[in-house]
Amino acid sequence: MKAAFLTGHGGNEVVTVGERPLPPRAPGQVRVRLHAATLNRVDLYMRDSGAGITHALPQIMGLDGAGTVDEADADEPLLTPGQRVLLHPGVACGRCEFCLRGDDVLCTRYQVLGEHREGTFAQYVTVPARNALPLPEGWSFAEGAALGVNHLTAWRMLVTQARLKAWETVLVFGIGGGVSLAGLQIAKALGARVIVTSRDDTKLARALQLGADHAVNSATQDVAKAVQSLTGGRGVDVVFENVGEAVWPAAMKSLVRGGRLVTCGATSGDQPGADLRRLFIRQLQVIGSTLGTLGELHDLLGFCQQQGLRPVIEQTFPLDEVHAALSRLESGQQFGKIALAIDGSP
Structure with missing residues (x-):
């Protein structure tokens, strides 16, 4: 099968488009023929170094994806060959204490597509059957793919971690990137007031x-x-950010007393000043978050269909032009998701 994969670490010169073996399918798994994937910041991180993430080269890139079921168990009750599906990128063990309490994203043996195992920039991928969910009617494959990382991450940040209420105000840093746009869309659909920043x-x-x-x-x-x-000197209830060090002082100073800062990234650095006096005197909460559970993705799908919410796709590149897609993401100029069309089916 054709795939985009890493042969080393560095720049685009280590990203190759070529043939890789068709992934085998074990009982309980489905093999999905992918039609679209979208790019995420971690794709650049894996290309550049992948430091701290256990992986082996060559490594097929890509966390999220959507396509059609190619092969499933004969007694699989929910998925049939040809069915349109989107993927949850995290594969959990199902047996550790976190999986057993339903928080599979904290699994002690968690593996993420495109990081710890073969990813979605390929014609086929194999995942546990529970990781493939029906694609909403009328959605493009690119829209479905985008939901599995950015919107799922934003959903967990705002709904599960920050417990956002309809009457509250949210500050979203760095609007234009996929997670920030997802945060804006979800917060508005929940009824919140949203302030956004960008340069x-x-x-x-x-x-x-x-x-x-x-x-x-x-x-x-x-x-x-x-x-x-803008808030009459009060501050916002929730800060939603994935930038890190560069915005941390402004983020902390923007919060109301008792406010919550939820973060899922550190693209500008991961060692901000703690501002401890402000933290304890104002009784602020700093909450970390990443991805989301299978249950949260199920809830997010229902919410999106009810609210008519769809991911924003900025541009779609063919798989053969993955270098151009990565460069576009790296430029930081995009507004929305950058997608890859696999087999010409965005």
Whole structure:
């Protein structure tokens, strides 16, 4: 089968498009013929170094994907060959204490597609049957693929971890990236007021068109002061961020007393100042989050269908042009998800 895979670590020169073996299917698994995948920041991390993530080269890239069931067990009750599905990228053991209590994303033997095992930038992938969920009617494969990482991550951050309420205000940093856009969409669908930031006025304008209530240019404005002004000196209930060190001081100063900061990334650095006095005097909460459980993906699917919410796809590249897709992601100029069409079916 054709796939995009890593032969080493460095730049795009270590990403090869070529033939890889068809993945075998064990009992209890399904083999999915992929039609689309989307790019995530971790794809760049795996290309650049993959440090701290156990993996073996060559490694097929890609965390999320959507396609059709190619092969399943004869007695599989929910999935049939030809069925359109999207994938949950995390494979849990099902037996550790975290899996047994339903928090499989904390599994002690967790494996993620494109990180610890072969990924989705390929014509086929094999996953446990429970990791393949029906694609909503009318959705493109690219939209389905995008849900499994960015929207799932945002859903867990806002709904499970931050416990966002409809009357609350959220500050979303770095609008334009997939997770931040998903956070905006979900927060607005939940009824919250949303303030977004970016260094790009064009992205801010597009975010306002998508429903953001206020936009702050972090290149020309002091974010914390702007937020305090927009909230009458109160601050926001929830800060939603995946930038890390560069925005941490503004994020902490933007929170109301007792507010919650939920984070899932550190693209600008992972060693911010703790600001401990502010943390304990104002009784702030800092909450880490990553991906989401199978149950959360099921709930997210139902929510999206009820609310008419779909991921924003900025651009789709053919698999053969994966280098161009990675460069586009690396530029930071995108507004929405960058997708790969596999077998020409975005």
